[in-house]
Amino acid sequence: MKKAGNKIRLGIFVSISVALFIAAIYFIGQRQQLFGTTFRISGIFKDISGLQAGNNVRFSGINVGTVEDIEQITDTTVRVYMVIDGRTQKFIKNNAKAAIGSDGLMGNKIVIITPGSGIAKEIADNEVIQTAIPVNMDDIFAKLKVTSDNAATMTGDLAAIMGTMRSGKGTIGMLLMDTVFSQNLTDALINIKQGAGGFQQNMEAAKHNFFLKGFFKKKDKDINTKK
Amino acid sequence: MNPQPIVGPEAEKTPELKSPDNAASVFQPHSFPLYRFFLEVTLLTKFTARYFKEVLKPPYEFNELIRQCYLIGYKSFPLVSVTGFIMGLVLTIQSRPTLAEFGAESWLPAMVAVSIIREIGPVITALIFAGKVGSGIGAELASMKVTEQIDAMEVSGMNPFKYIVVTRIAAATIMLPALVVIADTISLYGAYIGVNLKGDVNVHLFLSQVFEKLAFIDVLPALIKTLFFGFSVGLIGCYKGYNSNKGTEGVGEAANASVVYASLMIFIIDMIAVQITSFMM
Numbered sequence: 235m236k237k238a239g240n241k242i243r244l245g246i247f248v249s250i251s252v253a254l255f256i257a258a259i260y261f262i263g264q265r266q267q268l269f270g271t272t273f274r275i276s277g278i279f280k281d282i283s284g285l286q287a288g289n290n291v292r293f294s295g296i297n298v299g300t301v302e303d304i305e306q307i308t309d310t311t312v313r314v315y316m317v318i319d320g321r322t323q324k325f326i327k328n329n330a331k332a333a334i335g336s337d338g339l340m341g342n343k344i345v346i347i348t349p350g351s352g353i354a355k356e357i358a359d360n361e362v363i364q365t366a367i368p369v370n371m372d373d374i375f376a377k378l379k380v381t382s383d384n385a386a387t388m389t390g391d392l393a394a395i396m397g398t399m400r401s402g403k404g405t406i407g408m409l410l411m412d413t414v415f416s417q418n419l420t421d422a423l424i425n426i427k428q429g430a431g432g433f434q435q436n437m438e439a440a441k442h443n444f445f446l447k448g449f450f451k452k453k454d455k456d457i458n459t460k461k
Numbered sequence: 462m463n464p465q466p467i468v469g470p471e472a473e474k475t476p477e478l479k480s481p482d483n484a485a486s487v488f489q490p491h492s493f494p495l496y497r498f499f500l501e502v503t504l505l506t507k508f509t510a511r512y513f514k515e516v517l518k519p520p521y522e523f524n525e526l527i528r529q530c531y532l533i534g535y536k537s538f539p540l541v542s543v544t545g546f547i548m549g550l551v552l553t554i555q556s557r558p559t560l561a562e563f564g565a566e567s568w569l570p571a572m573v574a575v576s577i578i579r580e581i582g583p584v585i586t587a588l589i590f591a592g593k594v595g596s597g598i599g600a601e602l603a604s605m606k607v608t609e610q611i612d613a614m615e616v617s618g619m620n621p622f623k624y625i626v627v628t629r630i631a632a633a634t635i636m637l638p639a640l641v642v643i644a645d646t647i648s649l650y651g652a653y654i655g656v657n658l659k660g661d662v663n664v665h666l667f668l669s670q671v672f673e674k675l676a677f678i679d680v681l682p683a684l685i686k687t688l689f690f691g692f693s694v695g696l697i698g699c700y701k702g703y704n705s706n707k708g709t710e711g712v713g714e715a716a717n718a719s720v721v722y723a724s725l726m727i728f729i730i731d732m733i734a735v736q737i738t739s740f741m742m
Contacts, residue, residue, distance in 0.1 A: 237528075240528075240531045240535075241527060241531070243531070243535055244527065244530055244531045244534070244535050247534065247535050247538060247639065247643075248530075248534075248639055250643065251638075251639035251640070251642040251643050252639070252642075254642050254643065254646050255642045255684070258642075258675075258680055259677075259680065261668075261672045262672060262675050262676060262677060262680060263677075265672055265673065265675075266676070266677075288676060
């Protein structure tokens, strides 16, 4: 009796482990599109940036397939074969474009398919998809280098200007650093202010002058007519 | 330092090697460790060849095989489960701070799953298995040898090698992969709890992230190498126990040597398996 019980326990144990193994194989296989309907497409790239067989293919942000194979065609072109989930075939048009991207900053390389226009026909099995030149990190770094070089030149020039200003050279330098100049400037401004006040008084007096009264009245009349 | 006497079938055939005192005076090759090592390799190879010869030849001891599977596999389940759970939990907790530094905590399930399934699960489970089962087989067979039960079986017309050795090695080979699959699953459960200690990841997302990064190249070689781990644990345990003839002292020695050599073999096989897998990738 006990022996039979042991055999049953062993059977359950082995069955569970086999079932778990089959489940793992199924889930991995499902992710690699082994059990559903699929179709194949390919794209020709100049540079695949380290893409490998098994990397994901993404369409509208969803993983819809995997890279099946990579083949070097010529010295400058590489053909990437992709297996795509059959359910997404109707959404991928034949003017859709594939590009090599990256899954996050440090993630694996992926193929990103951007949707084509709605009026185009859906892509067929074994059709060659159009490709776009991906944004290369090296290009970004090259542009970043140019920008940083420009920034370095600008900061250098700015430092030279600041140095000149601190030594009191030039108009702004004199304004900021030369106390006599700034005092003269202040005095000049006071004089201008006083002069402007005097001028206004003179003009008021001129308005009431017998000889000039007519001129000012005529001017006021013209202004009112225009309004 | 007195040279160690040679034990096992080779000593039976060559009485002058059995005791160093009987040796022909000047040149005593068995006193050299390298000689003893190669002799041991030869005897182990013969033992392995005899196993393959006996395992294919009928009659088959199915009942004994199933009994051994139960004792070796099922009885190791609680120990392997607890170890697996702790393994997954601890690995997750320890990995979290490093990944958090890079802002990559969402990679935790995938990283832990790949580590467990590719390497840590099979190796740690095999080492636990070697400690429990390898020592048990070594001690059991050595005590059977000491108490002359093996001789008695031979006298009664049974084939002790087939009944004792073949069934144990086969059971160890079959049951270790099953234990590893279960240990991996329980480890992933431990990892799930570890992830949720400081985060909030539901089961569905956790499993998606786990299977996102797993491929056949991770699962199949890991499972195939456990067959070799199990075989080496069973083989070394049986070899050390079956060839023990130093009385009660030999029982302890056989148990100890079984664990040490089986553990070493596990690492050697793992190193070879990693090289082969890397080549395939």
